[in-house]
Amino acid sequence: MKEKKKVSLGTALAMMLVGAIGAGTLTGVAATQFAPENSTAVNALNEPTIHRTATKEPGSVEDVASNVLPAVVSIRVAGPSAVDEGSGSIISSDGYVLTNNHVVDAASQGGQIQVTLNDGRTFGADLVAGDPSYDVAVIKLRDAKDLPVINFGNSDDIKVGQQVVAIGSPLGLSATVTSGIVSALNRPVRASGQAGGESSLIDAIQTDAAINPGNSGGPLVDMSGNLIGMNSVIASMSQGGSEAGSIGLGFAIPVNQARKIAQELIQDGKVTTPKIGVRLAPQSRVKGAVVGQVDEGSPAQEAGIAPGDVIIGVDDRATDSADALIAAIRSHNVGDKVTLKVTSIDNQNDVKDVPVTLS
Known part of the structure; x- marks a missing residue:
C-alpha cells in the first residue's frame, strides 16, 4: 500500500489559493458568457470600497472572540531537547495561567517558559505546579499586573448540541478561533504521557470545534464567553510519527474539574484524588x-x-x-x-x- 501523501501547511495554503483563483475564473466566465454585446463592462477595481456598517451581534462567534481573546495566551517552553508550544487562559490579574500539564512539563526539568499575550507583550513564567494524571497545570507570569481575566462558567450546565468556541495557538498560529458544538459529555479519554511519562485520564467534553496541536491548554467557551473546558486531546487518523490534525473529535477537561485542581495546585502544590479503593x-x-x-x-x-x-x-x-x-x-x-x-x-x-x- 502506498503511503498517503502529506501536505504541509504552506502547501495547503498554496493549494487553497490556486483553488480560489480557479473558482473565480470559472465564475467570471459564467457571469459574462450571456451578457449582451452592447453592455458596459463593470470593473470592481474602479468601484468605491464598501465599508462594513453592521456591528457584532451579542452572542455571535465574533462577539465571543473579541471578549475572550485578551485573556488567552500562547505558551512556549524551551526544554533540554525540544521546544513545546501550547495555549492557556489567564485566571488572575496578577498572572496565574491555567494550562495543560503536558504543555509545561519540560519546565519541571529546567525548561524556560515564555508567554505571549494577545496584545503582543511577552513574559517569563514559572511553573507553580502540575498534575500529569489530570493533565492540569498552573504557571505564574513574572512581574505581571492588571491583566485581563477569563470568566469561569459551570460545566455542569453544558448540554449536548450547544454551540462553543475554541481559542488557542494551533501549529503556532496564535489567537486562532474556531467554533462548533458540544458533541458528547463524560467521555473517558486516556492520553499517553510525553517521553514515556504518566498517562492522563480525563472525563472529557467532546467537541467538533477544530482543535490541533498547539491548542492544548486553551479555552473552550460558551456563547457568553465563559470558560467551560480546557482543550487537551484530539483523536487522529495519523499513525506512526506523523503529525496529528483535527478530524472533528476534540476533547476538553470540564472547567469545574480544572478549576478545582488549579485551586489545589496553587494552595497545596499537589492534587488529592478521590478513590473507592x-x-x-x-x-x-x-x-x-x-x-x-x-x-x-x-x-x-x-x-x-x-x-x-x-x-x-x-x-x-x-x-x-x-x-x-x-x-x-x-x-x-x-x-x-x-x-x-x-x-x-x-x-x-x-x-x-x-x-x-x-x-
Whole structure:
C-alpha cells in the first residue's frame, strides 16, 4: 500500500489559493458568457470600497472572540531537547495561567517558559505546579499586573448540541478561533504521557470545534464567553510519527474539574484524588469495571465490594469500562457520597445499589 501523501501547511495554503483563483475564473466566465454585446463592462477595481456598517451581534462567534481573546495566551517552553508550544487562559490579574500539564512539563526539568499575550507583550513564567494524571497545570507570569481575566462558567450546565468556541495557538498560529458544538459529555479519554511519562485520564467534553496541536491548554467557551473546558486531546487518523490534525473529535477537561485542581495546585502544590479503593482487572471482556482486588480498610471494602464484582454505574451514570469508572470517580471530590451500581460476572442481571463515601 502506498503511503498517503502529506501536505504541509504552506502547501495547503498554496493549494487553497490556486483553488480560489480557479473558482473565480470559472465564475467570471459564467457571469459574462450571456451578457449582451452592447453592455458596459463593470470593473470592481474602479468601484468605491464598501465599508462594513453592521456591528457584532451579542452572542455571535465574533462577539465571543473579541471578549475572550485578551485573556488567552500562547505558551512556549524551551526544554533540554525540544521546544513545546501550547495555549492557556489567564485566571488572575496578577498572572496565574491555567494550562495543560503536558504543555509545561519540560519546565519541571529546567525548561524556560515564555508567554505571549494577545496584545503582543511577552513574559517569563514559572511553573507553580502540575498534575500529569489530570493533565492540569498552573504557571505564574513574572512581574505581571492588571491583566485581563477569563470568566469561569459551570460545566455542569453544558448540554449536548450547544454551540462553543475554541481559542488557542494551533501549529503556532496564535489567537486562532474556531467554533462548533458540544458533541458528547463524560467521555473517558486516556492520553499517553510525553517521553514515556504518566498517562492522563480525563472525563472529557467532546467537541467538533477544530482543535490541533498547539491548542492544548486553551479555552473552550460558551456563547457568553465563559470558560467551560480546557482543550487537551484530539483523536487522529495519523499513525506512526506523523503529525496529528483535527478530524472533528476534540476533547476538553470540564472547567469545574480544572478549576478545582488549579485551586489545589496553587494552595497545596499537589492534587488529592478521590478513590473507592479497588484495583480493576485489565482488559476485561465484561461490560463494566471488573474488581480485581479490594484495598484493606478502603471505602469499597467497608461497603462490601469484593473481587469479581462488576461496577456498571456511578449514580445515574453508566460505567462500561475501567477507564469510565475511574473518570466518573475523579469527577467527584473526596468525601462525596456516591451510589455504585454493582453486579457480578456470574449474574449480571442482579444489580445492587451500593452507597460509598469517597476517600
